[in-house]
Amino acid sequence: MPKKQVIQNHHISYNPEITVKIYKGEHWAITILNRRSKNMSKGFLRCLQEYIDSHKDNAVDLDDGI
Numbered sequence: 001m002p003k004k005q006v007i008q009n010h011h012i013s014y015n016p017e018i019t020v021k022i023y024k025g026e027h028w029a030i031t032i033l034n035r036r037s038k039n040m041s042k043g044f045l046r047c048l049q050e051y052i053d054s055h056k057d058n059a060v061d062l063d064d065g066i
Contacts (some may be wrong), residue, residue, distance in 0.1 A: 006064055021062035
């Protein structure tokens with residue numbers, strides 16, 4: 001039996017409060033990235049942008065349900 005994916009709320013901002021629904025693994029990844037945000041290379045950000053550009057058409061809107 002496949003595992004059900006866990007959905008969590010992630011704060012983009014606390015003031016004003018802005019949250020989005022993301023998968024648990026994504027929540028972990030963005031938390032780690034936020035902790036490293038003081039020392040990021042432009043090359044790394046370019047890689048992230050390329051990743052976003054190539055995957056955005058397959059993204060699931062978790063507000064619509066699964």
